[in-house]
Amino acid sequence: MENLIAALGLMLVLEGLLPMIAPARWREVFLQVARLRDGQIRFIGMGSALLGIALLLF
Template identity: 45%
Template sequence: MNWWWSVLGGVLLIEGLMPLLLTKAWRNTFERMLQLRDGQIRFIGFISMLFGLFILWLNR
């Protein structure tokens, strides 16, 4: 279970860097994402998951 909390903490750390350091770019990105269709957002999520699985596979 400690591994899970470490992973979650790392994800939150990385996710928090963009709004902290690049606030305007972060806001513009989300404004553009609001204009995407549901299928496009799902595709982005799918690609993100595949990339995450690939990284986990590399670190096994």
């Protein structure tokens, strides 16, 4: 359970860095992602999940 909480905390830190450092650029990226089709978003999500699993197994 401690590892899960640590991983969640690290994810939140990493997720917060871009909006903190470059909010205007973060907003542009967010709007570009919002314009993607559902299939494209699913593909990005699948790729992220597979990369995360690979990192955990490594």
